[in-house]
Amino acid sequence: MxxxxxxxxxxxxxxxxxxxxxxxxxxxxxxxxxxxxxxxxxxxxxxxxxxxxxxxxxxxxxxxxxxxxxxxxxxxxxxxxxxxxxxxxxxxxxxxxxxxxxxxxxxxxxxxxxxxxxxxxxxxxxxxxxxxxxxxxxxxxxxxxxxxxxxxxxxxPKAPFISKAYYLIGDFNDWTTDVNKLAGYKFSRSDKDVYEDPFFTFTVTTTKNDQCWKIIPQENLDANNIWQQGVVGTAKDGSTDAEGTLVTDNPQAGKIAEAGTYVITLNMIDYSYSVVRADSYYMVGGVYGWNAESAAKVAFYNESGSKASITTQWTGDANLKIWNRAGIG
Known part of the structure; x- marks a missing residue:
């Protein structure tokens, strides 16, 4: 056969x-x-x-x-x-x-x-x-x-755990374990599914140097146990890096070295973060001039996440450029 x-x-x-x-x-x-x-x-x-x-x-x-x-x-x-x-x-x-x-x-x-x-x-x-x-x-x-x-x-499919909400905790709010107080430090995000839009942002103002921080997921607030498993932090304690990797296994505290207003952005699909000073960008051009001294007069104001704006009276031509704070001069 x-x-x-x-x-x-x-x-x-x-x-x-x-x-x-x-x-x-x-x-x-x-x-x-x-x-x-x-x-x-x-x-x-x-x-x-x-x-x-x-x-x-x-x-x-x-x-x-x-x-x-x-x-x-x-x-x-x-x-x-x-x-x-x-x-x-x-x-x-x-x-x-x-x-x-x-x-x-x-x-x-x-x-x-x-x-x-x-x-x-x-x-x-x-x-x-x-x-x-x-x-x-x-x-x-x-x-x-x-x-x-x-x-x-x-x-x-393979995907990391992403909570529906995250909260910022640190020196600036005295590491509060009060759920009601911590609610005021909730990261903002869109209304899309967290796996389609995994970005969370929070704008924090520090009045002192060397302010440390960690991230608390919604589940910890729901359990009324802030420090239970799931806390998110940096791999290196006291890291002042402007961007890096987030971990939940032995999470350490990140640090904001210089007082000011900062936007912290989390990308939870790959567990990464960035810390950007809110006044990191300036405008030069026909408004006041093209030099560093002129730029310092026209700083962008951070609204939320990666959005920033300037409101100013135009007195010259419409030409302009954007200057990064670290590169002025």
Whole structure:
């Protein structure tokens, strides 16, 4: 029976795949997602390997299994790919995507992560997909495109925890553990999902030098326990860096070295921060002049986050430039 089936496969290769040979190089770039020339082999099919969680996946993740034992004698698997299509109405990109796969049913975790985020965004929720698997089967030195069938999988993308709100605590508010007082130091943000817009900003004014700070998530306020697990800080204690990485494992205090008004911006999708002095930018030009002394008269006022403005009376021409505070002179 196996020899008969092998001869039949070879005949199909000759009739339908005369142009295919070797490694069938163009299989990763089909003209469309339909596979009109693919055939089926009795018993050769893909089965789902279970839900996929990309939180700590390693290099490859298991998505499906292939019944290689069903292949006729003298044939072997060469390449495999899967076409994934989101099946939930929550998808913002509902077109099929092609991913290369290994014959053992594993897929590069980074490629799968990218595909899930493209379809659904970065929120770490279970995301359903329809998966169609195709394999290259080699027979008598020629490649035969075989349809291994369709499966359904659920994938949870990798994403860091992001609280719905954060609060600034430090020397400037006496490290208060009073939830009501700390509420006045809430970071502002848009009304978008935190995984689509992970930026939080707060403008703080310090009247003394060397003011230290940390970040408290909403969950700690809800539990009425400010210092429970989840506090966010810098990796190095007393860091005065204008930007850096945030950590929740043994978080240390950042430091604002010089008194003034500062905008602290958090990017919680990659746990990074920046501390920018609110009067960091000045305008020079036709208003007062082009030198450093003139610039010091026209400082931008920070409104919120990365937005700053100037209101002034124009007395000269409309030419202007923006001067960074650190670069004046």
């Amino acid at each position: 196996k020899k008969t089936l092998l001869y039949s496969l070879a005949a199909l290769v000759g009739l339908s795949f005369a142009s295919c040979n070797g490694d069938y190089d163009d299989w990763t770039n089909p003209q469309g997602f339909g596979q009109e020339n693919a055939i089926t082999i009795p018993g050769f099919a893909a089965t789902a390997a279970g839900d996929v969680n990309l939180a700590n996946p390693g290099e490859n993740v298991k998505v499906f299994n292939l019944s290689e034992a069903a292949l006729p004698e003298g044939t072997e698997l060469n390449k495999t790919r899967m076409i994934i299509t989101p099946t939930d109405e929550a998808a913002t990109y509902d077109l099929p995507q092609i991913l290369e796969a290994n014959n053992d049913g594993t897929v590069d975790s980074t490629a799968l992560q990218t595909a899930v985020v493209k379809a659904y965004g970065k929120r770490p929720a279970v995301r359903p997909f329809k998966v169609h698997v195709y394999s290259d089967v080699m027979a008598n030195g020629q490649a035969l495109l075989v349809d291994a069938g369709e499966i359904n999988i659920n994938v949870t």
